[in-house]
């Protein structure tokens with residue numbers, strides 16, 4: 001179990017919704033709320049003497065870092081969708097997916113939509129973007145919440161559907177231009193700091209059944225005909241749900257023959273376990289929730305020979 005000190009130690013993160021607000025306005029807003037912007041961070045005291053300092057993260061663009069325990073839920077910019085409360089670790093999957101100018105994209109397990117919106121923002125960085133963004137979620141209420149939040153954030157034309165992704169047909173012509181898929185499925189949540197006292201002993205049976213579901217849904221994403229990159233992420237710290245799922249998926253012939261793992265965020269030090277160094281992990285020691293990200297990319301030569 002984790003000590004209280006460790007539990008209190010992760011930082012609070014707030015991402016700028018660049019479609020609604022620019023960096024300067026966001027900084028001015030927090031200054032008007034009695035925070036102060038820090039440009040030169042002191043290692044010992046990153047948030048200043050009063051703990052009310054904030055700074056821009058080094059790894060994730062447009063992400064502010066606040067001291068642990070800072071509560072921004074009632075902040076007016078958070079309520080109006082100009083600022084999104086999103087843990088640093090959970091910003092990595094959309095960045096790894098890196099949608100480009102005309103890609104169609106699927107977010108397979110999308111609700112409540114932080115990553116969907118981040119993908120949308122990345123797509124909108126291309127003024128002439130013509131790509132479609134499909135977002136699926138199995139849960140009706142969570143899909144409603146996803147739609148509501150996308151609306152608050154200002155995302156238009158996201159095709160958000162209350163649907164089991166496993167039942168979405170990979171051969172449907174509607175998805176023939178889908179090049180990127182994010183799979184961020186239900187997991188044990190053992191990486192979430194607020195869950196630490198609930199998950200003192202991870203239930204073996206539950207982890208096993210989650211891992212088998214995760215494998216199935218990841219394989220489903222990899223079976224889309226023209227998909228070029230599939231990013232898999234969890235907020236779990238178990239090996240079974242992370243490196244274990246990646247390992248067993250790579251053992252399937254069609255995956256082994258057509259895909260490889262991409263070396264993501266080479267500057268990020270905490271890598272996947274059991275030799276999966278192309279993948280990344282995040283941990284409380286990084287001042288984030290526990291997290292895992294892997295990226296499968298289609299082999300170019302194989303793609304040519306398939307044509």
Ligand code: SAM
Nearest residue numbers: 109110112113114115137138139164165185186
């Ligand atoms: N990506 C989301 C975000 O960043 O806000 C968080 C996703 S959450 C970890 C996992 C989601 O997967 C849940 O909302 C759950 O309802 C959904 N889910 C579970 N099984 C699914 C399935 N077969 N098809 C689609 N969604 C599913």
